[in-house]
Amino acid sequence: MQEFKPRKTLLGVLPDDDVLSQCIHCGMCLATCPTYDLTKLERSSPRGRIQLIKAVARGEMDLSKIFAEEMNFCLDCQACETACPAGVKYGLMVEAARVEVDNSDHISPVAKAIKKFALKVVVGSKRNLKIFSRLLYFYQNWGLKKILHTTGIINIFGKNLAEIDNLAPKVSRKFSDSFLPEHYQPKSETKYKTALLTGCLMNVMFADVNKDTHELLQKIGCKIYTPKDQVCCGSLHAHNGDFETAHKLAKQLIDVFSREEYDYLISNSAGCGAFMKEYAHIFKNDTQYAEHAKNLSSKVKDITEFLSEENPELIYKSVEQTATYHDACHLAHTQKIVNQPREVLNRVPGLKMIPLEESTWCCGSAGTYNIIQHETSMKILNRKMENIRNTGASTVITGNPGCIRQIEYGAERFNVRAEVVHPATLLNRIVKWKET
Amino acid sequence: MDSLVKAKIKNIVGNDSYFDSDEDRLCYSYDGTPLYHQLPDAVIFPKDDDQISQIVKLANSAGFNIVPRGAGTGLSGGSIPVENSIALVMTRWNHILEVDRNNLTAWVEPGVVTGILQKEVEKFGLFYPPDPGSLNVCTIGGNVANNAGGLRGLKYGVTKNYVMGIEMVLPNGDLLKTGGKNYKDVAGYNLRDFIVGSEGTLGIITKILLKIIPKPARTITMTAYFNKLVNSAQTVSDIIAAQITPSMMEFLDNTTINCIEDYTKIGLPRNAEAMLLIEVDGKGSAVDEDAAIVQSIFRKNNASNVRITSIESEGLILKTARRSAFSALARRSPTTILEDATVPRSELSVMMEKVTEAARKFDVVIGNFGHAGDGNLHPTCLTDERDIKEIDKAHRAFEFIFNQAIKLGGTITGEHGTGLAKKQFLESVAGIPGIEMMKKIKTSIDENNVINPGKIFSISPRCEGSLPHRQEQIKDFH
Ligand SMILES: Cc1cc2nc3c(=O)[nH]c(=O)nc-3n(C[C@H](O)[C@H](O)[C@H](O)COP(=O)(O)OP(=O)(O)OC[C@H]3O[C@@H](n4cnc5c(N)ncnc54)[C@H](O)[C@@H]3O)c2cc1C
Numbered sequence: 075m076q077e078f079k080p081r082k083t084l085l086g087v088l089p090d091d092d093v094l095s096q097c098i099h100c101g102m103c104l105a106t107c108p109t110y111d112l113t114k115l116e117r118s119s120p121r122g123r124i125q126l127i128k129a130v131a132r133g134e135m136d137l138s139k140i141f142a143e144e145m146n147f148c149l150d151c152q153a154c155e156t157a158c159p160a161g162v163k164y165g166l167m168v169e170a171a172r173v174e175v176d177n178s179d180h181i182s183p184v185a186k187a188i189k190k191f192a193l194k195v196v197v198g199s200k201r202n203l204k205i206f207s208r209l210l211y212f213y214q215n216w217g218l219k220k221i222l223h224t225t226g227i228i229n230i231f232g233k234n235l236a237e238i239d240n241l242a243p244k245v246s247r248k249f250s251d252s253f254l255p256e257h258y259q260p261k262s263e264t265k266y267k268t269a270l271l272t273g274c275l276m277n278v279m280f281a282d283v284n285k286d287t288h289e290l291l292q293k294i295g296c297k298i299y300t301p302k303d304q305v306c307c308g309s310l311h312a313h314n315g316d317f318e319t320a321h322k323l324a325k326q327l328i329d330v331f332s333r334e335e336y337d338y339l340i341s342n343s344a345g346c347g348a349f350m351k352e353y354a355h356i357f358k359n360d361t362q363y364a365e366h367a368k369n370l371s372s373k374v375k376d377i378t379e380f381l382s383e384e385n386p387e388l389i390y391k392s393v394e395q396t397a398t399y400h401d402a403c404h405l406a407h408t409q410k411i412v413n414q415p416r417e418v419l420n421r422v423p424g425l426k427m428i429p430l431e432e433s434t435w436c437c438g439s440a441g442t443y444n445i446i447q448h449e450t451s452m453k454i455l456n457r458k459m460e461n462i463r464n465t466g467a468s469t470v471i472t473g474n475p476g477c478i479r480q481i482e483y484g485a486e487r488f489n490v491r492a493e494v495v496h497p498a499t500l501l502n503r504i505v506k507w508k509e510t
Numbered sequence: 511m512d513s514l515v516k517a518k519i520k521n522i523v524g525n526d527s528y529f530d531s532d533e534d535r536l537c538y539s540y541d542g543t544p545l546y547h548q549l550p551d552a553v554i555f556p557k558d559d560d561q562i563s564q565i566v567k568l569a570n571s572a573g574f575n576i577v578p579r580g581a582g583t584g585l586s587g588g589s590i591p592v593e594n595s596i597a598l599v600m601t602r603w604n605h606i607l608e609v610d611r612n613n614l615t616a617w618v619e620p621g622v623v624t625g626i627l628q629k630e631v632e633k634f635g636l637f638y639p640p641d642p643g644s645l646n647v648c649t650i651g652g653n654v655a656n657n658a659g660g661l662r663g664l665k666y667g668v669t670k671n672y673v674m675g676i677e678m679v680l681p682n683g684d685l686l687k688t689g690g691k692n693y694k695d696v697a698g699y700n701l702r703d704f705i706v707g708s709e710g711t712l713g714i715i716t717k718i719l720l721k722i723i724p725k726p727a728r729t730i731t732m733t734a735y736f737n738k739l740v741n742s743a744q745t746v747s748d749i750i751a752a753q754i755t756p757s758m759m760e761f762l763d764n765t766t767i768n769c770i771e772d773y774t775k776i777g778l779p780r781n782a783e784a785m786l787l788i789e790v791d792g793k794g795s796a797v798d799e800d801a802a803i804v805q806s807i808f809r810k811n812n813a814s815n816v817r818i819t820s821i822e823s824e825g826l827i828l829k830t831a832r833r834s835a836f837s838a839l840a841r842r843s844p845t846t847i848l849e850d851a852t853v854p855r856s857e858l859s860v861m862m863e864k865v866t867e868a869a870r871k872f873d874v875v876i877g878n879f880g881h882a883g884d885g886n887l888h889p890t891c892l893t894d895e896r897d898i899k900e901i902d903k904a905h906r907a908f909e910f911i912f913n914q915a916i917k918l919g920g921t922i923t924g925e926h927g928t929g930l931a932k933k934q935f936l937e938s939v940a941g942i943p944g945i946e947m948m949k950k951i952k953t954s955i956d957e958n959n960v961i962n963p964g965k966i967f968s969i970s971p972r973c974e975g976s977l978p979h980r981q982e983q984i985k986d987f988h
Pocket residue numbers: 100101102541542577578579580581582583584585587588589600620641642643644647648649650651652653654655656657658659660661709710711713714715716833836837925926962
């Protein structure tokens with residue numbers, strides 16, 4: 075085979091050649107990969123992609139169009155990492171490979187510009203995100219969206235855009251930072267000292283989940299620190315290969331959350347929690363931030379993880395309801411949080427939990443995957459919805475905003491009658507305030 | 511391969527089933543075997559018997575080789591391409607065609623994943639026992655071609671005990687149908703059993719009839735740990751001497767226990783020198799009686815931390831952990847060369863000692879685990895293919911282990927097959943008359959030597975790859 079230049083940049087992002095060499099090509103990960111399942115082609119499997127990345131990184135193969143396609147076809151769901159007994163760090167490799175792809179000419183300039191705009195300009199700045207969300211809110215609620223859709227005008231821009239428009243989460247009427255107090259002190263005894271991450275997109279699109287989480291923590295007797303000036307945790311940027319912005323945001327967030335004393339930093343978004351737990355590792359050689367990062371990472375807990383470990387006393391309203399639980403990839407595969415949410419939900423009397431087949435199989439949301447790889451995402455979603463339909467449950471519980479929106483959309487599109495909620499929302503509904 | 515031939519191949523299978531990009535070729539240049547890889551000239555996914563037949567005929571007339579491939583989890587290099595070859599991949603043939611509950615049989619396509627078939631028949635209260643560690647990924651076609659074993663081999667046998675019929679496209683393009691639903695059948699040579707284990711060298715299997723059995727009513731899973739290797743080996747001998755046939759009797763050494771624990775975090779004791787995973791199954795109280803005897807043997811041999819469960823999900827966690835052994839060992843080092851030496855069961859403890867001796871003598875790290883009940887061990891050398899010296903030491907250690915196994919009346923491979931990785935050792939077990947007979951059979955069926963040539967043995971002096979022994983050779987492979 076022809077020789078190409080080793081990709082210093084690709085090798086550079088990866089810690090060392092050991093990461094590339096770890097895979098023993100045993101194939102044990104193939105069964106869990108949604109994209110391999112669709113094509114049955116080795117190149118859309120984790121094992122195949124690793125071989126491709128290795129070859130490109132070592133300069134044995136050119137960074138081609140097929141390579142670019144396969145890296146973007148991957149959901150980055152990390153189911154393969156869970157399945158891999160050898161401990162191969164696939165996520166690290168594919169994210170590094172995507173940086174290379176973004177810097178190559180195998181991505182259209184328009185797509186590149188959109189991505190850059192969305193990540194750097196919109197999500198990268200809290201102020202801008204709020205302005206754009208406001209505009210989107212007006213579009214969604216002041217009849218313009220309805221007009222465009224009912225008249226079919228939106229289809230002028232292509233059927234896909236119309237679909238995507240439907241997929242976009244609804245902007246909350248009020249952003250959570252406008253109504254959650256920076257400091258909350260329980261009236262009676264303080265049981266736990268906590269801080270709450272309200273996130274960037276969570277703040278504007280899922281303000282009610284933030285509200286539910288906050289209320290639930292109140293009911294438990296938590297002191298809650300919710301800094302108003304918290305920024306995006308940087309995970310969106312890191313997953314898209316923009317490590318510079320990711321690290322800048324992460325440092326800002328560490329600063330903000332190091333101002334107060336607390337024992338738990340509660341997250342209700344799987345992706346953010348996963349990334350904040352990585353801060354310790356990311357900044358381990360940073361003289362200024364290493365200590366703070368380690369400290370912060372050690373306090374991060376997903377809300378269900380916190381509830382399962384601490385098992386606080388909760389008083390439940392009487393309910394009679396069937397529900398099923400879908401594992402968000404960033405909880406199950408990245409943070410290995412699988413049993414905790416189930417434990418918490420099983421404790422609720424009257425809530426009948428029905429096991430979901432293939433619950434750890436990705437729903438196809440995967441960040442912006444459902445927009446960029448719309449058709450594939452819908453095939454994967456269809457499979458998820460059929461499994462949900464088979465449970466017959468009236469409620470689907472899942473711990474990540476992206477999954478909530480995707481499954482809500484799936485319920486409409488594939489005609490499955492089920493409400494989709496965050497565990498914090500469900501629990502807040504059925505946990506009573508303590509009599510004081 | 512010239513472009514005209516490629517165009518003809520493409521014409522037969524269609525654009526959507528033909529791939530020859532550098533990327534696709536790279537992705538079919540390996541299987542689960544360490545150290546070997548070779549690029550195919552193209553990769554195809556034929557859709558029916560007729561397409562396969564046409565491809566085979568073309569291979570004969572145009573002069574290229576065909577390497578059949580399932581999921582590519584093989585550990586002896588059976589599906590690794592050879593010179594001037596196309597990879598013929600069967601993974602899209604993944605339909606279960608019939609489950610016959612009156613005859614207790616199932617017709618399947620070769621690309622059906624073993625674990626999926628098992629789940630499917632279990633829905634009817636039935637059981638397909640062969641369970642290689644790779645069962646969630648590997649295909650029935652690959653299992654039949656390699657006569658795969660598994661954890662339950664001790665009581666239930668291996669793949670060959672469950673194959674009742676085969677349809678296969680022969681190297682001349684004809685479709686062979688052999689066997690059927692009859693429990694007894696002695697019409698002519700037993701071609702069916704002969705095809706099982708032929709490692710894809712005699713044709714392309716396109717349909718398989720499997721025997722299935724009723725699912726055992728109860729299963730008890732037990733684990734025990736030992737501070738000394740000899741105690742675990744003695745336990746195995748004692749259980750066999752007590753005339754109990756567990757459905758599973760798996761052994762893991764300290765290195766393997768630790769790697770598995772790193773992966774699964776299920777609380778295996780890291781200090782133990784050895785672990786046994788034993789399962790007994792059957793009906794009613796007989797299962798409890800067997801389990802009680804096993805436990806008394808555990809006690810006699812100073813086992814600690816004995817755990818017993820009859821809950822299926824708990825047993826499954828332990829079995830899944832055991833199945834990850836080979837890959838989990840890669841946590842220690844990036845190249846894991848695993849062997850498959852098998853000895854008569856009575857020689858197991860001697861063999862275990864020889865493995866330890868090999869590690870010491872050649873200064874290599876070896877993790878050892880395997881199917882203790884059937885004398886089939888998988889000593890695995892933990893090494894790094896980037897370090898030529900280490901690889902050389904590993905090969906010398908294995909040569910020692912093979913020779914010891916043969917001296918004990920054992921064999922070089924119990925279930926993974928000869929393929930490329932073990933062909934240089936075949937003569938020492940099969941003998942010259944044995945190899946000569948194999949070659950004669952092969953040449954009479956595959957006159958032009960186009961179906962998976964160079965596997966098991968070499969017919970012509972062509973270099974289809976041998977064990978990369980010396981530094982120069984290793985370089986050639988990269
Ligand atoms: C982690 C791990 C654990 C394993 N554990 C076990 C174990 O416990 N027991 C065991 O026996 N093996 C085990 N194996 C080895 C391997 O999984 C088996 O050999 C399996 O049968 C290979 O199936 P496959 O579909 O991957 O076939 P491949 O590897 O693709 O092919 C294997 C051979 O079959 C031939 N072949 C495949 N399909 C056809 C067809 N349709 N027609 C003709 N020839 C065909 C190929 O040419 C090749 O020679 C393990 C492997 C791994 C990676």
